[in-house]
Amino acid sequence: MTDVVMPQMGESIVEGTLTKWLKKAGDRVERDEPLFEISTDKVDTEIPSPAAGTLAEILVEEGKTVGINTVVAKIEEGGNGAGAKAAAKPAAAPAAAPPAPAAKPAAPAPPSAPPPTAAPAAPPPSSEGADPAGPLSPLVRKLARENSVDLNRITGTGAGGRITKQDVEGYIAAQKSAPAAPAPAKPAPAAASVTPPAAGGQAKTRVEPMSTMRIKIAEHMIMSQATSAHVTTVHRADMTKVARMRARNKPSRVCGRFRC
Amino acid sequence: MDYTEAFRLQRELVAARQRGVIPDQLILLEHPHTITLGRNGKREHLLASEDILQRAGISFQETDRGGDITYHGPGQIVGYPIVDLREWQRDVAAYVRSIEQVLIDTLADFAIDAERVAGLTGVWTGGRKIAAIGVHISRWVTSHGFALNVTTDLSYFQYIVPCGLTLPVTSMAELGVRVEPQEVERTIARHFGRIFEREMTVLAPVEMGEAIL
Known part of the structure; x- marks a missing residue:
């Protein structure tokens, strides 16, 4: 199975709208054959298929806007009939749930994440x-x-x-x-x-790859930390009188102005 | 040049560009009265029936560029750059911004102060749209492009909601600039060459056809 992902159409582009599927699930596709169209800022782009085979599943429907690197479809390579179909079935089951989170830009490529955690979880009893x-x-x-x-x-x-x-x-x-x-x-x-x-903690922990936006934010934070001088200043202030005044005014209506 | 004919020419140039047998191209032309609807266009932005359009002598085309509905006609310079972005920048946003810059610089040469409006692709002057942009990309090769109103009869825009926006349109003539479209074309070509770092060579339409063969 080859994942088809939302491509990055430029440095500043973090998402795209899938406007049209040029193939239906089950259709045969050749490598580099236009597979779907996306739209970003008045630009329509035909996206070629990353592999030859059968379009096994469409995970993002037309009209949806998803983050880059989101898996939008899966292609079964070679497409040699029933044998491959059967093998694909169990993989399809855990992958069936992801489409909903996949629609959000925050979770790129989640379908690939579950299998690794699911696989080691099964053998332990034996x-x-x-x-x-x-x-x-x-x-x-x-x-x-x-x-x-x-x-x-x-x-x-x-x-x-x-x-x-x-x-x-x-x-x-x-x-x-x-x-x-x-x-x-x-x-x-x-x-x-x-x-x-x-x-062991499969209940609450979920590992997912960082979105491009998060990666960029992290890079920028590290860069600003590395390139700016960091200074700590300490100011000492005697708040006694202020505290006393606040205490004095607490029960009165003036209180509202001091946010006490 | 007729829209469908220009569309066919673009397709051939794109295919040739994808095969790498020709360099980047910039087609500059004028269309007869045509209304085109982009891939994401809404049919309700066409305010007249096709029947009425036919009687007004306007042809209607659905096309595969980005953007909504727009009008093309005499006095409007249409530019179709066929550029392989892999040899420039693999960035569709940068490409659109650069096309806008070509038009802004062109208008500046005719003393028109034009600008971008965030979120509204195209070129604007005084809150009116003077140039529209709609692009298609296949394997990083661009087609379709921009339309700059020089002496366009703006009354034709009444048949549509341009780009789905209820904002007014304008032209260079309306802003008091008297200029021949050919002169504007030369200026566009010069700025295009500078911004996209390409050496521009003028080809007659026939030569362009030969370039494909």
Whole structure:
């Protein structure tokens, strides 16, 4: 699958209006064949296809204004019939949701983001070493690491099945009293410690690429920091009298003028 | 030159420019009475029926340039630059601003103080539009362009809402400048060459046709 993105038509241009699709979903397209038209400031531009294949999906409809680099469509390369179609199906499912956020310029190319996080989330139950789903507190991680405990073997009793300190301690105690399974593999804790905290926190954290505008803002901020002299000035003022006056006038109607 | 004929010429020049067999071109011409509707144009901005237009001797064309509806006719210089932006600047906004600058500098040579109005592409003088802009780009090669009113009969604008804006239009003649369109064309070409850093060579229409072949 090749992503078709809203191109940048100039340095100052951060978005464009998709005015017309020259192909329909399912149509065959050749590389460099005009695929859609965009409009920016009295200029209509034909955008050629980045690849040859079948136009699999249109994600941005005509008349919508989207930020540059937003994925507007997907092209299935080669287009060799049913086999490719079937493979495309699962990918289409997570991609089905993004169109709404994709319409906002703030979220360029979100469809490409979900799969990577979704993929590692699936295997953990079977493979040892990876963190169990759900957030883990640093305390639990530390405890598990120090005692070489595989957290996948512990059933959490905390909020939402979260593993608590008590759960880990209980598990360790149980292991000590019945050392039947000396299973905990050595590499497991090591792997767990390497995993960044974000991997477990799939609930609230969302990673998305910066928009061009944000990149430019960041660049300018760094530049101004590097090229301007930075000075800190400290002024000392005796506010005693002012404070006293404010306190004195608080209950009266004059108060409104002093914003107290 | 007839609009459809000019449109065909542009398409051929664009194709040749895309293949890299010709250098950048600037076509300057006048159209007979024509009303054209851009890709994003609204049909309701055409205030007369096609029937009425036909009786007034105006042809109506839907076209693929940017922008809304506009009028072309005798006394208006239409410019169609066929420029490969990859060899200039890959920036459509910079291109439009530069076209505006060519026209502003041209008008300045005739003592007309013209300016840009933020958000309203085109060239303005005293709150009136004197030149309109509408561009099409295919693989970074431009077509369509600008229309500058020199001695245009402005009454023809009554059939439309120019560019979808209910703002008045004007011409160089209305501002008291008596000048031959050919002289304005030469001035435009000079400023175009300077701003786009191109050496301008004058080609007769026939030579332009040969350039494609």
